[in-house]
Amino acid sequence: MVGAPRTGRGAMSRTQLTKDAWLAALRSDATALRAAAGNEGVLGNQVPSCPGWTMGELIRHVGSIYQWVSATAGRGTTDKPHPREIGPEVPEADDPTVLGWFDEQLGLILAFLDNLDPDLPAWNWAPQARKAGFWHRRMAHETAIHRWDAQLSVGLTEPIETKLAGDTIAEVLDTWLPAGRRRETPDVHGLVHLVAADLGQEWYVRLRGAGIALLDTNTLLDDDSHPARAAASGNASDVALALWGRLNWDVLDTAGDDTLLTTLHVA
Incomplete structure (x- = not known):
């Protein structure tokens, strides 16, 4: 059996970061994701870790999540919001203007989460407190994983930051x-x-x-x-x-x- 040092401090799931740390990670990974997608001619690249998706479809997916969270997580209620959809106003995956749309959604989610009180009542799908801080954390990890996906699509990945x-x-x-x-x-x-x-x-x-x-x-x-x-x-x-x-x-x-x-x- 693989051994591990006994730290004596539980080391279980009590490793959550702070709002500021999650926002810093979101900003860093989203910038790297956008840089990968902004390479010339890569919107049609397949994303090996997301079978069936192109880079453009990955961009639409992440941007639509940002758009949905910005519209729903600050309502101050734990009622389930409307389902996430990609509306007709969103550029197609092979349309270069999808990158500008993503930039807009990224700016909105960063400003929204920066001003969002983590203790505000907010719906989430997990068996835990219905507080808005869930979405600071969730957006940081959603972005980190898909940043890795985007970098894989262009042949160069970087690890997730250790903490x-x-x-x-x-x-x-x-x-x-x-x-x-x-x-x-x-x-x-x-x-x-x-x-x-x-x-x-x-x-x-x-x-x-x-x-x-x-x-x-x-x-x-x-x-x-x-x-x-x-x-x-x-x-x-x-x-x-x-x-x-x-x-x-x-x-x-x-x-x-x-x-x-x-x-x-x-x-």
């Missing part, structure tokens, strides 16, 4: 998986141990078919005899990208039943 990647892992484990947003939910049972070696952080996830529990190492696993069934260790960016299905688990130091790892993929 942000740790929170990307945490978001998968405390938000996506408990909300049932897995790519598939086979009837598998066991314990998965994930280690972000560059952060000195670790997570234990118990799988019970469709059920998932994120375990607290300080209270539930206070010795080294826990029966982990699969493990993956590496830098935080690689662990995060593997959870998102962008990298294969074999880029990490793994042990145990690979099925348990693949069932953690989120969509």
